[in-house]
Amino acid sequence: MSVFSFKVVKELGQARLGELHTPCGTIDTPAFVPVGTQATVKAVSIDDLQKLKIQVVLANTYHLYLRPGVETIECLGGLHKMMNWNGPMMTDSGGYQVFSLGWAIEHGVGKVVNFLADDSREEEELKRQITVKTKSIIPRQKLCVVDDEKATFISHVDGSLHVWTPEKSIEIQGKLGADLIFAMDECTSPIHDSDYTRNSMYRTHLWEERSLVKFRKLHNKFQEIYGVVQGGPFEDLRIESAKFVADNHFFGNGIGGAMVTKSKMLEVLDWIMSILPADRPSHLLGIGGIDDILNTVGYGIDTYDCAFPTRLARRGGLLMLPEDGGKLLNRWTLNVVREEFKNDNSPLSQNCECELCSGGYSKGYLHHLYWAKELLIFRLTTIHNLYVMEKLMSEIREGIAENKLEKVKRKWLG
Numbered sequence: 001m002s003v004f005s006f007k008v009v010k011e012l013g014q015a016r017l018g019e020l021h022t023p024c025g026t027i028d029t030p031a032f033v034p035v036g037t038q039a040t041v042k043a044v045s046i047d048d049l050q051k052l053k054i055q056v057v058l059a060n061t062y063h064l065y066l067r068p069g070v071e072t073i074e075c076l077g078g079l080h081k082m083m084n085w086n087g088p089m090m091t092d093s094g095g096y097q098v099f100s101l102g103w104a105i106e107h108g109v110g111k112v113v114n115f116l117a118d119d120s121r122e123e124e125e126l127k128r129q130i131t132v133k134t135k136s137i138i139p140r141q142k143l144c145v146v147d148d149e150k151a152t153f154i155s156h157v158d159g160s161l162h163v164w165t166p167e168k169s170i171e172i173q174g175k176l177g178a179d180l181i182f183a184m185d186e187c188t189s190p191i192h193d194s195d196y197t198r199n200s201m202y203r204t205h206l207w208e209e210r211s212l213v214k215f216r217k218l219h220n221k222f223q224e225i226y227g228v229v230q231g232g233p234f235e236d237l238r239i240e241s242a243k244f245v246a247d248n249h250f251f252g253n254g255i256g257g258a259m260v261t262k263s264k265m266l267e268v269l270d271w272i273m274s275i276l277p278a279d280r281p282s283h284l285l286g287i288g289g290i291d292d293i294l295n296t297v298g299y300g301i302d303t304y305d306c307a308f309p310t311r312l313a314r315r316g317g318l319l320m321l322p323e324d325g326g327k328l329l330n331r332w333t334l335n336v337v338r339e340e341f342k343n344d345n346s347p348l349s350q351n352c353e354c355e356l357c358s359g360g361y362s363k364g365y366l367h368h369l370y371w372a373k374e375l376l377i378f379r380l381t382t383i384h385n386l387y388v389m390e391k392l393m394s395e396i397r398e399g400i401a402e403n404k405l406e407k408v409k410r411k412w413l414g
């Protein structure tokens with residue numbers, strides 16, 4: 001019997017409370033997965049993560065393959081041992097880097113295009129604006145090109161050339177040794193047309209079939225694999241891709257792709273979640289804003305990974321709890337970098353119990369640490385933001401358990 005299993009403990013509409021069992025422990029879902037790109041969640045220790053009750057982390061296969069390299073990681077005992085993290089771990093496939101180092105550079109876009117803009121603007125207008133913007137900026141060289149066989153990367157570390165295939169991604173992920181891994185896909189740009197997206201989706205399906213064949217050959221019983229749905233913003237493609245993932249023997253459903261708007265993301269989930277097998281865990285790749293999680297958990301998403309809370313922390317952006325007026329702020333963020341906090345002697349929060357907020361640090365001190373480039377700021381703000389994310393997730397789990405998810409949503413979203 002497999003050491004992996006996923007059990008839905010309770011359903012509330014489509015939202016569900018689950019237990020994802022792995023050889024390194026059980027993840028209570030819905031769960032947020034902090035990103036540890038280079039085998040570390042930036043600025044915090046494993047002890048910090050454990051105190052924060054972080055259940056699972058996600059490391060980046062392509063970045064670790066470049067540096068320190070697979071051989072070194074094997075010498076250091078694999079990813080768990082090297083990091084000193086003995087809980088559940090995920091690695092991605094490198095498929096997102098096909099986008100982030102490829103089309104994202106050429107198109108000048110990110111995972112969700114209108115990160116701060118109002119969702120109500122028409123998609124076509126957004127696409128037009130992005131195209132105009134892209135043409136007006138100095139072209140930067142893409143660091144990745146794809147064909148049906150492979151992705152070819154130029155290393156951002158030393159400029160060397162690297163061929164990346166589905167087989168190679170699975171082999172490397174096998175050697176890194178994370179519990180949960182992903183089949184290789186191509187994440188398309190949100191402004192690709194339907195022709196490019198269709199061809200890319202078929203390429204992704206070929207790559208995922210090859211990933212599965214390689215994965216089964218390795219017979220690693222301490223690892224399980226997720227397929228990934230692509231298909232951009234196009235309904236027929238998303239449905240076809242969801243059917244592909246459903247029909248293949250994956251342990252989990254991954255939902256990938258960059259979007260023009262957040263509302264399009266919800267539309268996509270509406271199309272595909274009834275097709276994807278409900279007895280598998282579903283992971284929404286690269287999404288983890290507070291509103292994103294609250295708005296998608298009702299579709300049956302079980303896990304989320306995102307660099308947003310930790311990246312924001314390193315820029316002095318602090319997520320605020322609803323009790324501290326978080327919902328009134330732009331994206332729940334108070335930015336201590338701003339001049340208005342220079343002489344502010346008040347604590348960040350009266351309600352947060354993290355090391356920063358319970359430790360007697362004032363906003364003015366954080367402002368000073370930021371501008372003096374003192375390293376302590378990175379650790380304190382990261383701990384705080386991860387604490388808020390964990391609080392959000394535990395309230396969501398409680399909300400599902402006690403049939404009051406709508407109340408939790410109202411509390412956080414206002």
Ligand SMILES: [Zn+2]
Nearest residue numbers: 352354357384
């Ligand atoms: Zn705090």
